[in-house]
Amino acid sequence: MMNSTPTEPHFTANRSAAIRALLVNIAEPGTPENLRLRRARRVRIVVPAVIATLVLTAGAVVAVQAQVTRTDHINCFARAELNMWGEFPGARVTSLEGTIGDSEGGPVSINDALAACSDLWAQHALDASIESGVRSDPVDRTFSYPVPDPLTVCVMSDGMAAVIPGASGVCGRLGLAERAK
Amino acid sequence: MPPCRTLLSMDTFDSRATDSALWLHVRGGNGRAFGVLFDRHRDRVFGHSLRLVRTQAAAEDVTAMVFLEAWRCRTRVRFVDESILGWLLVTTNNVARNQLRSGLRHQRLLRRLPPPDFVPDHSEAVLDAIDLDSTGNKVQRAFAHLNSRDQQILLLCVLEDLSMTDVSRLLRIPSGTVKSRLFRAKRHLALVLNEYNPIQPSPSVAGEST
Numbered sequence: 001m002m003n004s005t006p007t008e009p010h011f012t013a014n015r016s017a018a019i020r021a022l023l024v025n026i027a028e029p030g031t032p033e034n035l036r037l038r039r040a041r042r043v044r045i046v047v048p049a050v051i052a053t054l055v056l057t058a059g060a061v062v063a064v065q066a067q068v069t070r071t072d073h074i075n076c077f078a079r080a081e082l083n084m085w086g087e088f089p090g091a092r093v094t095s096l097e098g099t100i101g102d103s104e105g106g107p108v109s110i111n112d113a114l115a116a117c118s119d120l121w122a123q124h125a126l127d128a129s130i131e132s133g134v135r136s137d138p139v140d141r142t143f144s145y146p147v148p149d150p151l152t153v154c155v156m157s158d159g160m161a162a163v164i165p166g167a168s169g170v171c172g173r174l175g176l177a178e179r180a181k
Numbered sequence: 182m183p184p185c186r187t188l189l190s191m192d193t194f195d196s197r198a199t200d201s202a203l204w205l206h207v208r209g210g211n212g213r214a215f216g217v218l219f220d221r222h223r224d225r226v227f228g229h230s231l232r233l234v235r236t237q238a239a240a241e242d243v244t245a246m247v248f249l250e251a252w253r254c255r256t257r258v259r260f261v262d263e264s265i266l267g268w269l270l271v272t273t274n275n276v277a278r279n280q281l282r283s284g285l286r287h288q289r290l291l292r293r294l295p296p297p298d299f300v301p302d303h304s305e306a307v308l309d310a311i312d313l314d315s316t317g318n319k320v321q322r323a324f325a326h327l328n329s330r331d332q333q334i335l336l337l338c339v340l341e342d343l344s345m346t347d348v349s350r351l352l353r354i355p356s357g358t359v360k361s362r363l364f365r366a367k368r369h370l371a372l373v374l375n376e377y378n379p380i381q382p383s384p385s386v387a388g389e390s391t
Contacts, residue, residue, distance in 0.1 A: 009231065009237045009240075011223060011224065011227050011241060011244070012237075012241060012297065014295050015241050015294055015295055015297070016223065016241075018293070018294045018295050019219070019241075019244070019245045019248070019294060020216050020219050020220070022245070022290060022293065022294070023212070023215045023216060023219050023248050023249075023252070024212035024213060024215055024216045025212060026212070026215070026249070026252055026290075027207050027210060027211065027212040027214070027215040027252060028210060028211075028212035029210040031212075033290065036289070036290075
C-alpha cells in the first residue's frame with residue numbers, strides 16, 4: 001500500500017542467502033560472528049561496571065579526606081539511611097556557630113558532634129524503629145536510654161557533620177565522607 | 182515398564198516445529214534453527230519493510246537488521262500463539278524508524294552482505310512509480326500525520342491482518358486501547374485523505390443547490 005509497485009519486488013536471492021548464512025553463523029557458538037557479538041555485549045556490560053566501580057572508589061577516596069565545614073548544625077541519624085534528596089531518619093541539632101568545636105571556631109570536633117547526638121539517644125529522642133527516627137512523645141529526662149555503639153561521624157555534601165549508628169564503613173555505604181583526622 | 186524418556190539434543194530439531202520451540206534451539210546455539218525461522222518469516226518482514234522505506238535494498242537491509250535484533254534481544258523476544266512473527270513486525274517498525282541507529286549497531290556485520298543488485302534500466306519502474314505517486318504519496322502523507330503508536334497499530338491490524346488481541350499482547354496494551362486507537366487512526370487517515378481529495382458534490386446536487 002505505502003510503497004508498493006506494480007511488479008512486486010522480491011528479496012534478492014544472493015543477499016537473502018548471505019543474510020541467512022550470517023544469521024546461522026551468529027547463533028552458532030564459537031563462530032567469528034558469534035564471538036564478535038558476544039564480545040561487544042561483554043564490552044557493553046563490563047565497561048559501565050568498571051566505570052561505576054571507579055566512581056564508587058573515587059567517592060570512597062574523597063570520603064576519607066573531607067572536613068566538617070559547617071558548624072551551625074549537626075545531623076543525628078536514627079538509622080543508617082539517606083535518600084537521594086539528602087533526607088534521613090533522625091534529627092538536626094542546631095548550635096550556635098563557633099560554640100561547637102575549638103575556641104577559634106574551627107571545624108567541629110568529633111567528640112562534640114558525638115556528644116550532641118549521644119545526648120539525643122540517651123533521652124530516647126531518637127528511635128530507629130520509628131519511620132521518622134524521632135519520637136514525638138516526652139523524652140527520657142534521666143538520660144538512661146542506651147546509646148548505639150558505635151556511632152560514626154561522617155561529613156555530608158553540604159559540609160555538616162552527620163552522626164550515624166554504625167562502624168566507620170557506614171559513611172562510604174551512604175555515599176558520605178568520613179571526617180578527616 | 183516405565184516409559185522411555187528421550188532428551189532432545191539441541192543439535193536436532195523438527196523444522197516444522199513452532200517458532201517458540203525453534204527459538205529454544207536458537208538460544209541453545211543452533212544456527213540452523215535460526216535459518217529456518219528466517220526462511221519462514223523473511224518475506225513477511227521484507228514486505229512490511231517495503232511499506233516503510235523507499236527502496237528494495239533498504240528493505241532488505243531492514244529485514245537483516247530485524248533478525249539481528251531478534252538474536253541480540255533473544256531473551257526478550259515475545260511470542261503470540263507460539264509465533265514470533267508479530268514481534269518481528271513490531272521490530273520492523275522500530276528498525277525502519279531508527280534505521281540509522283540500528284544500522285550503526287550492526288554495521289560491521291551488514292558490511293559483509295553483497296551490495297544490492299545493479300538495475301540496468303529502471304525507466305519502466307520509474308514510470309510505474311509516477312503513476313502510483315498521486316495516490317501513494319497522499320496515503321503516505323496521511324499516514325505520516327499519525328503518531329508512531331497509531332501507525333504501528335494500523336500497520337499490524339490492517340495491513341498485516343493481525344487480530345486486535347494479538348496486537349494488544351504484542352504491544353502490551355489493553356485490547357480496548359488497540360480498538361480505540363485503530364478507530365481513531367482510521368478516522369484521522371480518512372480526514373487527511375479527504376483534505377487532499379475532497380469529495381465533490383455531483384453536478385445534479387450542485388445544480389439543485391444553486
